[in-house]
Amino acid sequence: MKDDKIKFMKRGSLFILFFLIIFIALNNYYILKTSPGYNLDYAFFGDSHVRDGLNPEFIDNSFNFGNGEENYIETYYKIKKIIDGGIKINNFVLQLDPHTFSDKFRTNKELSIEKGHYNKAIPLIDAKKIKPDNMAQFLKVNYPMIGHGRELIAYSLNPQDSNRIESGWTNNTEKFNLKDKTDVASKRYNYFFSKTPNLLDNTTIKYFLKIFDIAKHENIGIIFIKYPVTKEYNIEFIKHNISIEDYYSNLFKEINKTFTKYVILDYYDDFFENPEYFGDSDHLNSLGSRVLSKKVWKEIQNKNLKK
Amino acid sequence: MLFNSLHFLIFFPIVTAVYFSIPHKYRWILLLISSYYFYMSWKAEYVILIIISTLIDYIAGIIIYNSKTQRRKNLFLWLSLLSNLGLLFTFKYFNFFSDSLRTILQQFSIQLDPITLKVLLPVGISFYTFQTISYTIDVYRGEIKPQKHIGIFALYVSYFPQLVAGPIERAKNLLPQFFEKHYFDYKRVTDGLKLMLWGFFKKVVIADRLAIIVNTIYATPTDYNGIPLILATVFFAFQIYCDFSGYSDIAIGSAQIMGIRLMDNFNRPYFSKSISEFWKRWHISLSSWFKDYLYIPLGGNRVSTSRWYFNLFVTFLVSGLWHGANLTFVIWGALHGFYVIFGVITKTLKDRLLNITKLIQFPRLIQLSRILSTFVLVNIGWVIFRANNVSDAFYILTHLFKGISFSSKGIIPGLDWTDLFFVIGIIAFMEFVHLIQEHSSIRQFLDGKPLLLRWLIYLIIIFLILLFGNFNNTQFIYFQF
Numbered sequence: 204m205k206d207d208k209i210k211f212m213k214r215g216s217l218f219i220l221f222f223l224i225i226f227i228a229l230n231n232y233y234i235l236k237t238s239p240g241y242n243l244d245y246a247f248f249g250d251s252h253v254r255d256g257l258n259p260e261f262i263d264n265s266f267n268f269g270n271g272e273e274n275y276i277e278t279y280y281k282i283k284k285i286i287d288g289g290i291k292i293n294n295f296v297l298q299l300d301p302h303t304f305s306d307k308f309r310t311n312k313e314l315s316i317e318k319g320h321y322n323k324a325i326p327l328i329d330a331k332k333i334k335p336d337n338m339a340q341f342l343k344v345n346y347p348m349i350g351h352g353r354e355l356i357a358y359s360l361n362p363q364d365s366n367r368i369e370s371g372w373t374n375n376t377e378k379f380n381l382k383d384k385t386d387v388a389s390k391r392y393n394y395f396f397s398k399t400p401n402l403l404d405n406t407t408i409k410y411f412l413k414i415f416d417i418a419k420h421e422n423i424g425i426i427f428i429k430y431p432v433t434k435e436y437n438i439e440f441i442k443h444n445i446s447i448e449d450y451y452s453n454l455f456k457e458i459n460k461t462f463t464k465y466v467i468l469d470y471y472d473d474f475f476e477n478p479e480y481f482g483d484s485d486h487l488n489s490l491g492s493r494v495l496s497k498k499v500w501k502e503i504q505n506k507n508l509k510k
Numbered sequence: 511m512l513f514n515s516l517h518f519l520i521f522f523p524i525v526t527a528v529y530f531s532i533p534h535k536y537r538w539i540l541l542l543i544s545s546y547y548f549y550m551s552w553k554a555e556y557v558i559l560i561i562i563s564t565l566i567d568y569i570a571g572i573i574i575y576n577s578k579t580q581r582r583k584n585l586f587l588w589l590s591l592l593s594n595l596g597l598l599f600t601f602k603y604f605n606f607f608s609d610s611l612r613t614i615l616q617q618f619s620i621q622l623d624p625i626t627l628k629v630l631l632p633v634g635i636s637f638y639t640f641q642t643i644s645y646t647i648d649v650y651r652g653e654i655k656p657q658k659h660i661g662i663f664a665l666y667v668s669y670f671p672q673l674v675a676g677p678i679e680r681a682k683n684l685l686p687q688f689f690e691k692h693y694f695d696y697k698r699v700t701d702g703l704k705l706m707l708w709g710f711f712k713k714v715v716i717a718d719r720l721a722i723i724v725n726t727i728y729a730t731p732t733d734y735n736g737i738p739l740i741l742a743t744v745f746f747a748f749q750i751y752c753d754f755s756g757y758s759d760i761a762i763g764s765a766q767i768m769g770i771r772l773m774d775n776f777n778r779p780y781f782s783k784s785i786s787e788f789w790k791r792w793h794i795s796l797s798s799w800f801k802d803y804l805y806i807p808l809g810g811n812r813v814s815t816s817r818w819y820f821n822l823f824v825t826f827l828v829s830g831l832w833h834g835a836n837l838t839f840v841i842w843g844a845l846h847g848f849y850v851i852f853g854v855i856t857k858t859l860k861d862r863l864l865n866i867t868k869l870i871q872f873p874r875l876i877q878l879s880r881i882l883s884t885f886v887l888v889n890i891g892w893v894i895f896r897a898n899n900v901s902d903a904f905y906i907l908t909h910l911f912k913g914i915s916f917s918s919k920g921i922i923p924g925l926d927w928t929d930l931f932f933v934i935g936i937i938a939f940m941e942f943v944h945l946i947q948e949h950s951s952i953r954q955f956l957d958g959k960p961l962l963l964r965w966l967i968y969l970i971i972i973f974l975i976l977l978f979g980n981f982n983n984t985q986f987i988y989f990q991f
């Protein structure tokens with residue numbers, strides 16, 4: 204028995220060593236291939252609305268840092284890491300949606316954690332504050348290759364086809380049109396807004412405002428985007444007596460205490476009559492993101508926002 | 511705790527390391543605490559149900575064994591059965607029967623609002639109650655002696671690798687193994703690890719990837735026609751197989767590492783040449799349970815022909831109901847009962863037809879056509895099993911061959927051709943491994959290869975899991991049963 208244990212330990216250790224060498228090499232390769240450029244005019248931040256909604260292909264020298272279910276605590280650390288890493292950014296393009304500052308968005312354990320490729324920077328102690336499942340988060344943050352085999356192969360085999368990896372945008376191929384719109388909207392609404400969450404969570408707001416400190420220090424412009432949703436999704440707010448106007452009014456009161464030099468691009472109701480632009484009630488699909496990205500680029504040029 | 515969670519990947523090596531480090535006499539304590547912890551990490555308070563079930567059958571077993579009269583034996587057997595089935599009924603079936611009663615009464619214009627219970631279905635309740643029931647019946651039949659060590663008996667009921675989704679073990683197989691002294695055996699441990707690895711591959715790479723497609727289509731089947739429905743159904747056949755057999759492999763492999771042999775639960779079921787063979791290869795521990803504790807007590811096939819058919823039908827009907835409190839499961843069970851009876855009735859006719867048409871001269875062709883036709887019949891059953899309700903199932907079955915549509919983007923929204931070829935590729939890979947296993951042992955096949963080649967194969971599988979696995983802690987399908 205003892206001999207067997209020793210044999211197992213020896214072979215097991217050697218096997219783990221081989222595994223780790225390949226794992227670390229592949230993971231570093233993945234991180235390297237998915238890193239953004241060093242000078243960006245526009246860096247988009249936010250959650251899956253951003254990730255699916257803005258295709259940097261249509262916006263010069265931009266990068267989409269959006270990630271599913273990301274909140275502003277994570278974004279703050281991500282931005283800090285990016286700036287500390289020497290990446291020069293001219294404009295932060297930040298998401299301002301009704302659920303963006305919700306406490307449920309920060310604390311609900313049921314919400315899956317979809318850490319992306321770039322938020323390696325969050326210290327574990329702070330990660331704990333963000334989402335409870337910190338061990339899983341640690342792995343996703345430090346070893347982003349896990350679960351991304353398709354992207355890894357796509358990049359290796361056909362770098363030209365990997366624009367979505369390089370630019371951070373995700374191609375949402377779902378079609379809201381094919382679904383029961385009211386049902387989807389109701390489910391999506393309940394996902395974030397059931398049990399009346401606090402829509403302006405203090406912790407999230409605190410970290411959000413800290414982003415302005417970085418912006419001031421680095422002389423970076425701030426652009427806010429209200430991402431489009433479907434008519435059915437908006438009806439859910441009305442049905443549940445949530446006033447979007449009051450929400451934004453309270454939010455801007457908070458923002459204006461710290462920072463006033465911002466630009467707002469509001470697309471909230473622009474696509475109410477275009478369900479074909481959506482993957483579900485509040486995520487743009489490939490077609491919608493193309494339309495929105497072109498609109499954003501046009502507005503950026505018209506308002507001469509590039510510094 | 512899910513096998514495919516980070517939690518388990520930390521829990522299991524710790525338990526195993528401690529298991530082999532402590533003297534044999536204390537191991538049952540470690541396993542019992544670990545098993546309760548394993549279960550409680552899902553919903554702590556429901557461990558009470560396991561403890562109740564354990565106590566009932568522990569006491570019933572001893573009383574039945576010591577009873578001097580048959581009447582007393584019968585009494586305590588029934589008490590045990592009623593208690594276990596009562597728990598199962600309350601937590602799993604009460605609302606189903608309550609709703610069904612209301613629906614039936616509504617047909618007669620009687621408005622009644624029966625009570626419904628707002629309770630969560632305890633994970634694994636169907637598995638551990640069946641395991642304890644089999645113990646009490648075996649004691650009653652005199653096939654085993656009752657277990658006097660309450661700790662070991664509690665471990666038999668709650669042993670974590672097979673607690674929540676089987677295999678449903680028999681006391682005469684599992685109980686004695688807890689008294690055996692298990693040494694650390696290199697071959698056994700590494701074989702167990704390989705089996706676990708294969709189970710993880712089936713679960714996180716195949717089943718969870720297929721689940722994305724299947725769930726999308728089965729959520730709103732009326733949005734689809736033809737090929738998407740066929741694909742989703744065939745994919746579900748592989749999803750449920752990989753999900754459940756993957757779980758069983760992880761369970762059997764992890765027990766094997768500790769020296770405990772659990773029974774096989776799957777034997778490449780989609781290679782079956784008839785529905786009765788399918789049930790000898792699919793969820794073997796449940797099929798054999800129903801055979802031993804329901805079908806044979808009903809009289810099995812040693813009765814009149816009509817009674818035999820009745821016994822078969824009832825067994826499959828109850829098996830369907832075991833899977834869930836829903837009409838779809840009952841119909842699914844009845845359909846399989848019908849398949850088996852129809853197979854029995856038409857056997858002579860089929861043999862005669864083969865002789866007349868001289869097809870008997872082509873045994874391979876016959877074999878292949880039987881495998882394919884069985885697979886089609888099983889898939890028809892899976893439509894009913896997976897559908898959200900009977901009307902969805904009906905829609906799917908009637909629209910499988912209506913409106914065949916392709917687009918350059920793929921056949922299903924959200925699923926492009928690359929995804930489709932990838933899932934078909936991994937299914938083909940798994941079936942290729944199964945094909946090898948039909949003829950020889952994959953373990954022997956691997957053992958004959960040089961160490962470095964073997965390691966390369968294991969590393970490829972590990973990296974396939976890491977790169978292509980779905981790590982959203984997706985539950986195993988059979989947890990709901």
